[in-house]
Amino acid sequence: MELRINQKAYQVDAEADTPLLWVIRDNLGLTGTKYGCGLAQCGACSVLVDGNVVRSCVTPVAGVVGREITTIEAIEEDEVGKRVVATWVERQVAQCGYCQSGQVMAATALLKHTPAPTAEQINAAMINLCRCGTYNAIQSAMQDLAKQESV
Amino acid sequence: MNTPIKLPQGLLDLASGEPINLSRRRFLTSTAVGALVIGFGLPLGSARVQAATSAAERGTQVPAFLEIRPDGSVRLLSPFMEGGQGTHTAMAQIVGEELDADPATFIVESAPPGEAYVVMENGLRITGGSMSVRMSYPTMRRLGALARAMLLQAAAEQMGVPVAQLTTQPGRVVHTASGRSLGYGELAGRALDMPVPDPASITLRDPSQFRWIGKPVKRLDAYDKSTGKAQYCIDLKVDGMLHAAVQHAPRLGMSVGSLRNQAEVQAMQGVHSVHVLPGAVAVVAERWWHAKRAVEAIQVDWQEAPADSTVRVMPADFSSDKHRDFLAAQQGPARDDENEGDVAGALAGAKTQVQATYHNQYLNHAQLEPPSALARYNPDGTLEVWLPNQAPDMFRDDIAKRTGLAADKITLHSPLLGGFFGRHFLYESANPYPQAIELAKAVGRPIKLIWTREEEFLRDVLRPVAVVKFRAGLDANGLPVAIEAVSATEGPTEALAGKQGEKIDPTAMEGLSGKAYAIPNKRIAQIYVKGPVMLGYWRSVGNSLNDFFYEAFLDELADKGGQDPFDLRLHLLRDNPRLTTLLQAVGELSGGWKRGPFTAEDGSRRARGVAMASPFGSHAAVIAEVSIENGQVKVHDIWQAIDPGSIVNPAIIEAQVHGAVALGLSQTLVEEAVYVDGKPRARNYDLYPVLPPARMARVHVRIVESGEKMGGIGEPPLPAVAPAVANAVAQLTGQRIRSLPLSRYTFS
Numbered sequence: 088m089e090l091r092i093n094q095k096a097y098q099v100d101a102e103a104d105t106p107l108l109w110v111i112r113d114n115l116g117l118t119g120t121k122y123g124c125g126l127a128q129c130g131a132c133s134v135l136v137d138g139n140v141v142r143s144c145v146t147p148v149a150g151v152v153g154r155e156i157t158t159i160e161a162i163e164e165d166e167v168g169k170r171v172v173a174t175w176v177e178r179q180v181a182q183c184g185y186c187q188s189g190q191v192m193a194a195t196a197l198l199k200h201t202p203a204p205t206a207e208q209i210n211a212a213m214i215n216l217c218r219c220g221t222y223n224a225i226q227s228a229m230q231d232l233a234k235q236e237s238v
Numbered sequence: 239m240n241t242p243i244k245l246p247q248g249l250l251d252l253a254s255g256e257p258i259n260l261s262r263r264r265f266l267t268s269t270a271v272g273a274l275v276i277g278f279g280l281p282l283g284s285a286r287v288q289a290a291t292s293a294a295e296r297g298t299q300v301p302a303f304l305e306i307r308p309d310g311s312v313r314l315l316s317p318f319m320e321g322g323q324g325t326h327t328a329m330a331q332i333v334g335e336e337l338d339a340d341p342a343t344f345i346v347e348s349a350p351p352g353e354a355y356v357v358m359e360n361g362l363r364i365t366g367g368s369m370s371v372r373m374s375y376p377t378m379r380r381l382g383a384l385a386r387a388m389l390l391q392a393a394a395e396q397m398g399v400p401v402a403q404l405t406t407q408p409g410r411v412v413h414t415a416s417g418r419s420l421g422y423g424e425l426a427g428r429a430l431d432m433p434v435p436d437p438a439s440i441t442l443r444d445p446s447q448f449r450w451i452g453k454p455v456k457r458l459d460a461y462d463k464s465t466g467k468a469q470y471c472i473d474l475k476v477d478g479m480l481h482a483a484v485q486h487a488p489r490l491g492m493s494v495g496s497l498r499n500q501a502e503v504q505a506m507q508g509v510h511s512v513h514v515l516p517g518a519v520a521v522v523a524e525r526w527w528h529a530k531r532a533v534e535a536i537q538v539d540w541q542e543a544p545a546d547s548t549v550r551v552m553p554a555d556f557s558s559d560k561h562r563d564f565l566a567a568q569q570g571p572a573r574d575d576e577n578e579g580d581v582a583g584a585l586a587g588a589k590t591q592v593q594a595t596y597h598n599q600y601l602n603h604a605q606l607e608p609p610s611a612l613a614r615y616n617p618d619g620t621l622e623v624w625l626p627n628q629a630p631d632m633f634r635d636d637i638a639k640r641t642g643l644a645a646d647k648i649t650l651h652s653p654l655l656g657g658f659f660g661r662h663f664l665y666e667s668a669n670p671y672p673q674a675i676e677l678a679k680a681v682g683r684p685i686k687l688i689w690t691r692e693e694e695f696l697r698d699v700l701r702p703v704a705v706v707k708f709r710a711g712l713d714a715n716g717l718p719v720a721i722e723a724v725s726a727t728e729g730p731t732e733a734l735a736g737k738q739g740e741k742i743d744p745t746a747m748e749g750l751s752g753k754a755y756a757i758p759n760k761r762i763a764q765i766y767v768k769g770p771v772m773l774g775y776w777r778s779v780g781n782s783l784n785d786f787f788y789e790a791f792l793d794e795l796a797d798k799g800g801q802d803p804f805d806l807r808l809h810l811l812r813d814n815p816r817l818t819t820l821l822q823a824v825g826e827l828s829g830g831w832k833r834g835p836f837t838a839e840d841g842s843r844r845a846r847g848v849a850m851a852s853p854f855g856s857h858a859a860v861i862a863e864v865s866i867e868n869g870q871v872k873v874h875d876i877w878q879a880i881d882p883g884s885i886v887n888p889a890i891i892e893a894q895v896h897g898a899v900a901l902g903l904s905q906t907l908v909e910e911a912v913y914v915d916g917k918p919r920a921r922n923y924d925l926y927p928v929l930p931p932a933r934m935a936r937v938h939v940r941i942v943e944s945g946e947k948m949g950g951i952g953e954p955p956l957p958a959v960a961p962a963v964a965n966a967v968a969q970l971t972g973q974r975i976r977s978l979p980l981s982r983y984t985f986s
Contacts, residue, residue, distance in 0.1 A: 101525075102507065109527040113481070118473035119466020121656070123606045124691045128923035131606055159466030175464035179456060179889060182897055183322030184463025185606040185656030191464055213931055216923065218606050218657045219322045220900020222934040224893065 088152050092117070093161035103149035107141075108132045110148045111158060119159035119188050123216070130215025133189035133196075134158050140196035140212075159188040168195045170232060178228040182219035189215050190225055194232070203233050297377035300385050300434050302354035304333075310409045310423035312339050315349035317357050318370035319628060320459065321655030321662075322897070323952045324890035325370045327457045329378060331450045331886055332371070336382030336443055337389075338406040339422065341455050348652035351630040351645075357381075364629040366663065366775065368854040368950020371886055375948055376442075383440045392429035393420050408449075454889030459654075471626045471653040472610040472688055479612070480510055481526035482677050482687040483533045484518045486696050489916045490667055490772060491543030491551030494519055498537040506532045513680060515673050517549070522681055526688055549667045550736070550772045558703070558771075558913040562597050565705035565726040565767055572724050572763035575742045575751045579759030584720035588711025592798050594791055596708065596976045598783040600911040601701035601776055602920075604928050607656020608694050611671035614684035619643075624651040625671045626662045633671070636664055640672055641679075659901070660775035665699045665734070667772060692921040699774030700911055702730055706750065706787045711759075716799025717809065720759035723750045723788065726767050729780065733773035738766045745775065749784025749957060754817055754852060755792070755810035771913070777901055781853040781957035783978075786906075789849035789961030790975060793968065803965060804831040804848050816881065816944050817857060821850065824859040824879035827940045831861070835970050838865070844874065847965025851957035855949030856882040862935070862962035864970060866985045871967055873903055873935040876959065881942040882949040888941055895939045895955040902959025904929035910979050927981075 090097045092115065101110050106125075111117045111134070120143060123131030127142040134143045135157035162168035171194045181187045190213070197204055197212040204212070209229045217225070297303070305313040314333055320326040330344035349355045356363045358373035386406060393411035394401035397418060405412050412419040445451070462468040487493065494514045497503070503521065504512050508528030513520040519536050523529035543551040585591060612624040621643055627633045627650075634650045637643070655662060662669075674687040689697070704727035711720040729746025732738055742764055744751075751762045776782055796803040804825065811817045825831040825848075834845035842865040850859045861877040876899050885891055908927040912919040920926035964975035971985055 105527050109525065112473075113525050113527065116475065118469065118475075121470075121606070122472065122608065122688070124923050126691070126922050126924055129606060162465060172461070172464045176456075176460045179460055179893065181322075181457070181460055181463035182324070182893060183606070183655060183657040184459065184468050185470060187463050188466040210932060216606070216928060216930065218604055218659070218901070218928060220897035220929070220934070221893075222900060222929075222931045223896050223937055225931070 088149065090148070090152065090156060091154065092156045093158060093164070094155075099148070101148055104147045106144050107134065107146040107148050107151055107156070108143040111143060117158050117160050121185055121188055123186065128216070129186065130193060131186045131189045133192040133215065135192060135196055138196065138199055140193050159192060162191060162195060165195065167198050170235065171195050171198065174228045174231050178224050178231065180221050180224040180228055182221055186215055186217045190217065194229060198232055204229070209233065295437055297357040297374070297381045298384060298434060298437050299354045300381060300388065302352070303349070303381055304385050306422050306426035306429075308423045308426070310421045311343050311345060312337070312422070313345045313347070315355070316346050317349050317355040317363050317374065319348050319365040319652055319655055319658075320346070321365070321658040323894060324457055324887065325365065326459065327455060327890065328371050328886045330458060331455050332375060332378045333382035335448055335451045336379045337386045338408055340408045341450050341458070343409060344458060346458060348630075350652075351634040351650050363631060366628050366660065368856070368952040368954060372855060372948040372950055375886070379442055380437060380440055383442055384434055384437065387435045387440060388429045388432040389422055389425050391432045392425045396420060396425065396428055451886055453887070455887055457890065468654055470607050470656045471612065471624055472607055472656070474612050474624050474653065474686065476612065476614055476684045479684040479686055480522050480524060480681060481529050482520050482522045482674065482685050483526060483529035484515070484520045484670075484673060484687065484689065484693055485533045485536055485538065486693050487517045487540050488696070489552040489554065490517065490697070491547045491549050492540045493517060493543065495539035495541040498539065499535070503532050503536050506535065508532075511681060512536070513677060515676060517667070518673065520673060520677055520687070522677055522685065526686075530690060550733075550770065552916050553770055554916045556770050556913055556916045558600055558911070561769060561771075562703065562705060565703070566595060566597070568726040568765045568767055570765050572765045573742055574761060574763045575747045576760060576762040579720070581720050581722050581759045581761040584759035585709060585711040585722070588719055589714045590712040590716075590798060592708070592710045592712065592795055594708050594794055594974070594976060595705060596787040596791065597705045598703055598786065598978050599909070600703055600771065600913070601905055601909055602695060602698050602911050602926060603659050603661035603774070603776060604923070604926065605655075605657030605659055605661050608689050608691055609661075609670050610686060610688040611669070611674035612684065612686040613671065613674040613678040615678055615682070620647045620649065621675065622649040622651065623671055623675065624653055625669070626655050626658070627652055628658060628662045629664060632664045637671070637675065641675060659777040660779070661698065663775055665772070665774055668697050668699045668774070691923070695918055695921040695926065699772045701776035701782060702727060702733070702746070702773045704783055704787070708787070708791045710791070710795050712795065712799045716801055717806075718757050718795050718799070721757050722761045724763045724765060725750060725784070726765040728767055728769050728773060730773045730775050732766065732768075737768075745780045747784065748780035748853065749851065750788055752852060753788055754814055755807070756813060757810065777898070778853055778953035778956040781851055781953070782905065785849065785851040785853070785957035786960040786964065786978060789851070789958065790964045790968075793847070793965040794974065802833065804833070807848065807850065816946065817850065819944070820857055820859045820879050820881050820942055823940050823942050824848070824861050824877050827879055827938055828861045828875075828877040833969055842867070843970065845966045845970035847962045847967070847969060849958040849961035849965060851954070853950070853954045853957050855947065856880060856951065856954035857949070858954050858958045860958035860962040862959070862966045864963060864966040866971065869985055871907060871963065871980050871985065873907070873933070873963055875938065876935045876962070877938045878955055878958070879940045879942055880955055881944050881946070882951050882954065883946040884943055884948050885941060891941055891951050892939045894951050896937045898953065898955035899937050899959055900929055900934060902956045903933065903935060903963070906960040906963045906978055906980060907933060908979055908981050910981070
């Protein structure tokens, strides 16, 4: 099957029900997207599919054929994503960093749909787990980003 | 798509401790992104001489640690692992300060095993116990200063001027008189011919002149970790590698009998081979997903553990709740850890006696990165292993023991850790690398083994539990005159040893022992109870449970004696200016101590609790504000004052406080590893909740630099969180909190 990932076409040899996560990581070697739970509980595997955040560990690859997939590797090619990354660095969000690919993807998806989200919208969208406890730093970064857009 | 990993041969040799020649001092090295760069190491010959003559001088083998590249960037091999706690950045600050090189120009990677990297003042090299910075600070400063002296000497020769006329500015040696200067990158080649100076000849920078130590220097890894570029063990790849997945025995100690459907599994899509391992079955495949799906399809007849099992056997009837009751029923004998004054006499003579029994819960580490290991046998018979670890020398030695290979035939790589919290110490039965090595040997190709989250939760070692019985006596003024705590427990160090040691396991008792309050008669004792659960170290270790017990019971004493808990603590610390200052600082930070209950602006009823802890060489005081929302405890704010003596990076400290508060709240509010019928109820985050963003509190941090000996920072901000919350909840609801987590309570 053919997948469109980060604006490129890839021929992929995988069964239809293989989770997108493992196609991205193993078949294509794009390891920025992380495996954390395999059950859509933690969000470390978040990617964008047609601009919406999706947990790739439970997304069968056949379901995303013909759709535009964006992974963390291309996040800075997106104007919003680039701002998210810059703010993540500025706010020094990451600790171990393992969940942060997914956090950045979730943040980018929210801001692309809702450029100046309210606190409630941020709380509703930023639900990925972080065992290091970077939640407050993520909050600060999101507030910065929401303000940037509403100025 | 990944670049195959290569390690410079020079480092392999350094790691092995064999005599080496860095082939005219140039070696190839790989950067974090895999590009190959020619770098100049610093002189090794002289360092080797020194090592032979003054082996006791830790951290003086400059070339083992530092490489300065032609562009002036500095590659530092850190003795300590980076797992989020910011140690790699701190090492760059400390070395850079004395080397006179901006930490931003550093590339820091974890050093291989080897004597050269044993830099801790206690003679160890581990990443744990919140020890990395505090135990290596003077040594790592001196390392930077030694390297600077070598660069100065090299510049003196190159410029033909006396070294005394030279000075440095970040990344350059400067001859002020002539205005000439040379970048470190230009000098590194010549510096190779310089001997490492006598460590005694080195003068360290005056702390008042620090540019980077003590400043909120940005983390070196922030960008890579925000863009998916940071690579963890689970991400690594080498040529020809196959993937593996395992299915563990449902209970530790059981072994594989027969595989009922081996032929069918062998025929499944992508399967390379099926393997029987100690206590597990494995599938090797071209793709991990195939390996995982196939291994989960194997129907195994598991055999009960033999009587002579070498691992701790999990019985079929084990229940964590029943084990708690069993601990509570233990009468002794108890062994004293602290015994001062006359507890029995003081209790007998006390106006009021108070008794209470406390307990806590088992916990998983639940770090986000599931364990993995990559093993490769090379054609020359050497073995390379990539694995998450907090103690590379111990892991290499264990691999040597398991494989029969000499240590110098084993190369161990220590990638970034996707969280650790104590998970990546050497735990028999809880690490994937023995399986990866065995599989690599069996199939003759490199193997990367990833444990699923479910297999991880089945084999993770747990944070210990304890049942603590307190007795205390109050005098006529309601002040405590005696306290006794007897803990029925097994510490993680005892669990690893499989027995009680000559001395009490400090990791079992810390936080009950070592409290600073001036209570004249006290007895802190342990009833050692070996349990069936394999235990491990969990962020802040014994303090994670014991400070909860002690500080919550202290609030009971305050209430019984009609004392305010904040004032009582101040009273009991009246002769301890350091902790008095700290407690006052947190009071001030919170806008002045007020216990409540009170009505907040949003109309909710709230109360505050206070608690203190002195773990890992630092001291912490916490105030928590809580309300009850939909029957659950909501923690609104945590104020924390922390005194680590002196500091290296205030921004990273603040981040560590936030993180420790999150983990502290997690264990207080929601987390619990429950075993029923010998099996964990939860094998993923669905049934093992960890703190979600919605339950995080606002965190307010004040760093108090007392100037005392430097303490730790990764763990110390955690232990006082649970008791501060519990004390606030007790004040708000009138319900005593004598166990964790609070999700087991009903609040209205």
